[in-house]
Amino acid sequence: MHLPNDRTLRLREELGVVVIGLAAALVSVGFHHTIALADEIRQTVAENVHTAGLLPRCGAVLCCGLLAAGSVGVVRWFAREAEGSGIAAVIAAQEKIGPVRALRVTCVKFLGGFLALAAGMPLGREGPSVQIGAMTGAMIKKALPTWLYRAIAVRLGAVAGLSAAFNAPMTAVVFAFEMLHQPFTRQNCYETILVSAVADYVCRRLEGPKIELPLLHSGLPDLPMLMPVVLTSILTGLVAIVFQKSLLTMHSIFERLADSNLRALLATFGIGCLLGLALLVAPETLGVGHELFAGALTNQMTPVVAITALAIRIPLTAACYSTGAPGGLIVPAVLFGTLTGQAFSAATASHFAVNTADYHAVCLLAGMSAGLGAVFRMPLTSVLLTVEVTGTYRRLLEIAVAYLVAHSLLTRAGQPDLYTALAQAHMRTMKHDREAAKRQDEAAVTEPATSS
Numbered sequence: 293m294h295l296p297n298d299r300t301l302r303l304r305e306e307l308g309v310v311v312i313g314l315a316a317a318l319v320s321v322g323f324h325h326t327i328a329l330a331d332e333i334r335q336t337v338a339e340n341v342h343t344a345g346l347l348p349r350c351g352a353v354l355c356c357g358l359l360a361a362g363s364v365g366v367v368r369w370f371a372r373e374a375e376g377s378g379i380a381a382v383i384a385a386q387e388k389i390g391p392v393r394a395l396r397v398t399c400v401k402f403l404g405g406f407l408a409l410a411a412g413m414p415l416g417r418e419g420p421s422v423q424i425g426a427m428t429g430a431m432i433k434k435a436l437p438t439w440l441y442r443a444i445a446v447r448l449g450a451v452a453g454l455s456a457a458f459n460a461p462m463t464a465v466v467f468a469f470e471m472l473h474q475p476f477t478r479q480n481c482y483e484t485i486l487v488s489a490v491a492d493y494v495c496r497r498l499e500g501p502k503i504e505l506p507l508l509h510s511g512l513p514d515l516p517m518l519m520p521v522v523l524t525s526i527l528t529g530l531v532a533i534v535f536q537k538s539l540l541t542m543h544s545i546f547e548r549l550a551d552s553n554l555r556a557l558l559a560t561f562g563i564g565c566l567l568g569l570a571l572l573v574a575p576e577t578l579g580v581g582h583e584l585f586a587g588a589l590t591n592q593m594t595p596v597v598a599i600t601a602l603a604i605r606i607p608l609t610a611a612c613y614s615t616g617a618p619g620g621l622i623v624p625a626v627l628f629g630t631l632t633g634q635a636f637s638a639a640t641a642s643h644f645a646v647n648t649a650d651y652h653a654v655c656l657l658a659g660m661s662a663g664l665g666a667v668f669r670m671p672l673t674s675v676l677l678t679v680e681v682t683g684t685y686r687r688l689l690e691i692a693v694a695y696l697v698a699h700s701l702l703t704r705a706g707q708p709d710l711y712t713a714l715a716q717a718h719m720r721t722m723k724h725d726r727e728a729a730k731r732q733d734e735a736a737v738t739e740p741a742t743s744s
Contacts, residue, residue, distance in 0.1 A: 306486065309448060309483050309486050309487050309490075310486065310487075310490050311432060312428070312429050312432055312445055312448050312449055312452065312487055313448070313452045313486070313487040313488070313489075313490030313491045313494070314490060314491075314494060315428050315429075315432055315449075316424075316425035316426075316428040316429060316448075316449040316452035316453050316456070316487075316491060317425075317452055317453075317455070317456045317490065317491035317492075317494035317495055318494060319398070319424055319425070319428045319453075320421045320424055320425055320452070320453045320456035320457060320491070320495070321456060321494070321495055321498050321499065322402075323401070323402060323405065323417070323420060323421060323424050324417060324421070324456075324457070324499070326402055326405065326406050327405060327406070327409050327417050327580075329406070330405075330406045330407075330408075330409035330410040331409055331579050331580065331582070333410055334409070334410055334411075334412055334571070334575075334578065334579060335575065337352055337355075337571070338352075338571050338572075338575035341571075341572065342572075349572055352568055352571060352572065353565050353568030353569060353571075353572070354565065354568065355568065356411045356412055356564045356565060356567045356568030356571060357411075357561040357562070357563075357564035357565040357567075357568060358561065358564065359407045359408075359410050359411035359564060360407070360408065360411040360413065360560050360561065360563060360564025360567060360612075360615070360617065361557045361558075361560045361561040361564060362407045363404045363405075363407035363408040363411065363413070363560075363617045363618065364404075364556060364557060364560040364615050364616055364617050365553075365557055366400050366403050366404050366407070367400055367404050367616055367617065367618065368553050368556060368557075368616070369553070370396060370399075370400050371393075371396050371397045371400040372616075373393075373397050374397050374400040374401045374404060374423070374618055375616035375617075375618070376419065376613060376616060376617075376618070376619065376620075376621075376714075377416075377418075377419020377420065377422070377423070377619065377620040377621055377622075378397075378401065378419050378420055378422065378423030378424075378426075378618070379419050379422050379423065379450075379471065379620075379711065394427035394428075394430035394431045395427070395431060397423065397427050398424055398427045398428065398431075400618075401420050401423060401424050401427075401618050402424075404617060404618040405417070405420050405618040405619065407617075408612070408617040408618055408619055409579055409580070409619075411564050411567055411568075412567040412568075412570065412571055412575075412578030412579055413567065413578075413579075413608075413612040413617055413619055414577070414578055414579065414580075414581065414605050414608050414609045414612060414624060415580075415609065415612060415613060415617065415618075415619020415620060415621070415623070415624065416580060416619060416620035416621060416622050416623025416624055417457060417580065417619075417620060417623065418454060418457040418458065418620040418622045418623060419618075419619065419620025419621065419622065420618050420619065420620060421453040421454060421456060421457035421620075422450045422453045422454050422457070422620075423450070423453070424453055425449040425450050425451070425452045425453020425454070425456070425491075426446045426447070426449045426450035426453065427446075427449070428449045428452075428453075429445035429446045429447070429448055429449020429450070429452075430445060430446050430449065432445060432449070433445035433446070444474070444480070444483070447468060447472050447474055448483060448484065448487045449487075450468070450472060451464045451465065451467065451468045451472075451484055451487055451488050451491075452464070452487050452488065452490070452491035453491070454467055455487075455488040455489075455491040455492045455495070456491045456492070456494070456495040458504055458677065458680065458681055459492060459495055459496060459501075459502060459504060459680070459681075460492075460504075460676070460677055460680035460681060461485075461488040461489055461491070461492040461680075462488075462676050462680060463673055463676045463677040463680050464484075464488040464491070464492075465481075465484050465485055465488050466672040466673050466676055467670070467673045468480075468484045469484075469672075470670045470671075470672055470673050471670060471673065471711075504681040504682075505585060505589060505626075505630075505660075505681045505682050506589070506682065506683055507589060507653045507656060507657065507682045507683070507684050517650070517651070517654050517690060518689075518690065518693060520636065520637075520640065520651065520654060520655055520658070521654060521655075521658040521690045521693050521694050521697075522693065522694075522697055523636065524632065524633050524636045524637075524655050524658040524659050524662065524694065525658050525659075525661075525662035525693070525694040525695075525697035525698045525701075526697060526698075526701060527632050527635075527636060528628070528629045528632045528633070528658070528659045528662035528663050528666060528694075528698055529662060529666045529697070529698040529701035529702055529705075530701075531602065531606070531628050531629075531632050531663075532625070532628065532662075532663060532666030532667050532698065532702065533666070533702065533705060533707060534606060535606050535609070535610065535624075535625075535628060535667070536667065536707055536710055536713065538606060538607055538610040539609070539610040539613060539614065539710070539714075540713055540714070541610075542607075542610045542611050542614040543610075543613070543614040543714065545614075546559060546614040546615060547614075550615075556615070556616075559615070560615045560617070563611050563612060563615060566608070566611075567608065567612075570604065570608065574600075574601075574604060576601075577601055577604045577605055577608070578608075580623060581605070581623070581624075581627045584601055584605075584627060584630075584631065585627065585630060587634075588630045588631060588633070588634040588656060589630075589656070591634070591637070591638070591652050593634050593638065594638055595634075595635040595636075595638045595639040598631045598632075598634045598635035598638070599631075599635050601631055602628060602631050602632070602635075605624070605627070605628070605631075606628070609621075609624045621667065621710065622664070622668070622677075625663040625664055625666075625667040625668065626660050626663055626664060626677075626681075627663075628659075628663050629658075629659035629660045629661070629662050629663025629664070630656055630659050630660055630663075631659070632659045632662075632663070633655040633656040633657070633658055633659025633660070634652075634655070634656060634659070636655050636659070637651060637652045637655035637656065653684065653687070654687065654690050656682075657678060657682060657684055657687050657690055657691055657694065658690055658691070658693075658694035659694075660678045660681075660682070660691075660694075661674055661675060661678040661690075661691045661692075661694040661695045661698070662694045662695065662697065662698035663698070664677060664678065664695070665694070665695035665696070665697075665698040665699045665702075666698040666699070666701065666702045667709065667710045668709050668710060668711065669699055669702070669703075669709035670709075671695060671699070674695050675688070675691050675692055675695055678691050678695075679691060
């Protein structure tokens with residue numbers, strides 16, 4: 293006996309899924325180009341002020357502060373749901389958000405993301421892409437004719453957004469079930485695969501076929517390679533613990549001190565000025581981190597440089613994300629793992645390696661997978677994302693072992709996954725705000741009685 297939701301989709305329903313995939317992919321690609329433009333503007337400014345005088349440098353610092361404050365300002369004034377990565381908001385929204393609100397969230401995500409990346413905030417584009425795709429699905433749900441398929445449009449749009457963000461269609465499919473809690477039925481599997489494939493096709497047609505983080509490697513895994521995998525994973529897990537504690541601490545401090553929009557903007561302006569100082573000293577440490585990824589992938593980075601980049605980006609990422617500026621955490625987690633793997637590979641290559649290129653690739657893969665596993669605890673998503681963005685299907689054993697080591701390390705250390713910890717912190721803040729409002733209401737009631 294087949295369950296109702298396991299029936300075969302009709303042609304009109306399949307057409308609706310295709311429309312959602314097309315629209316979400318187009319909007320996500322537009323967001324990617326917006327982010328790329330912000331990155332180019334920041335790099336141009338960094339090149340021009342590098343040899344400029346004191347006044348232009350001070351202007352660049354203040355400009356970063358204003359851009360960062362503007363990013364948080366548009367979120368707080370127009371759509372608080374657009375804070376941070378937005379994945380938690382997608383889970384909460386599901387089918388409840390209306391098309392007008394969805395359009396507002398999308399516009400805020402575009403503008404806020406552009407301002408945040410132009411300021412140099414070291415955040416990723418994947419979280420906003422997921423939320424933008426989900427909001428596109430919400431708008432299409434109401435706009436499509438009644439004969440087209442409109443069920444679970446928000447989740448399907450989110451899947452399309454993630455597929456377009458990384459050119460990783462299978463990662464987006466498993467993400468729908470692991471993170472978005474999509475019911476695991478045959479019908480949902482088919483819909484999810486279809487919408488992810490459509491979005492990936494659109495993205496590749498518009499931006500060209502590419503692997504986000506290509507790694508050179510050869511041969512099959514050798515058993516001794518598991519030793520550097522385990523060591524790299526442990527080091528990445530320790531880095532993830534530092535990052536998670538830093539983020540949660542700064543998030544708590546920011547929520548406590550920036551209890552009004554004005555204070556939040558002033559605090560963000562100060563963080564933006566710190567980004568401006570980093571722009572003058574080490575501009576490659578800002579933004580998504582393309583130069584850092586390139587240096588690690590080509591093995592052109594010394595251990596000192598990799599560790600220095602980690603020391604700069606971890607507190608900056610924690611501080612920027614705590615402000616609520618639009619930006620994701622998956623890319624930072626991958627970059628932290630990549631830098632850790634690069635530092636370990638460069639420092640120990642002469643002791644462990646027979647094939648230097650393979651050894652370097654294995655260390656980076658272990659760092660990437662361990663970074664995702666330590667922060668997010670999504671086994672299928674983490675392993676598949678590492679495989680798809682690097683094209684290293686033959687290193688699946690090392691990738692899986694790295695995830696397992698990091699996941700186990702963080703679990704034994706009593707650290708929850710980062711999204712769960714942030715959700716718990718948000719719930720505590722909301723509870724505190726409700727209690728404060730209740731006390732104010734009680735005081736307002738008793739005050740007239742006392743005066744009379």
